[in-house]
Amino acid sequence: MSSGFEIDPESMNQDASRMRVHGEDYAAAVQRLRERGPGGACWGDTGLIGTFAGAYAECSRVGVEALTGLHTVIGTTGGCMASTAGSLHGTETLIQQDVQKLHGGSDRRWV
Numbered sequence: 001m002s003s004g005f006e007i008d009p010e011s012m013n014q015d016a017s018r019m020r021v022h023g024e025d026y027a028a029a030v031q032r033l034r035e036r037g038p039g040g041a042c043w044g045d046t047g048l049i050g051t052f053a054g055a056y057a058e059c060s061r062v063g064v065e066a067l068t069g070l071h072t073v074i075g076t077t078g079g080c081m082a083s084t085a086g087s088l089h090g091t092e093t094l095i096q097q098d099v100q101k102l103h104g105g106s107d108r109r110w111v
Helices: 009-036 047-068 070-102
Strands: none
Touching: 009 047, 009 070, 047 070
16 A cells, blocks of 8 residues: 655655755855955945945845855755665665565566
8 A cells, every 4th residue: 555655766866966956056155256356346335325225235145145054055965865765776676686585486476
């Protein structure tokens, strides 16, 4: 009887690779934001606009810093997915071997 929850190790491996690539893409996007600088500098620093420009630059910096750690989480998630897929594949192999031992080594598959 199926619980409705199944994992295909091959599909999970492919998705893990995609997740790691997403993490790399995300890191590159954050790096481009960081390279652009804090923003607001082109407005100058005199008068009322100077106060706004400083606050805008600080908000930009804090926002980029907040996003920085997410690429690690995305990449680590991909690594964990790959590890899970490997564990599942190994477990399935061991189960098949044990079932064959229990049934005298016959090639009959039990589902």
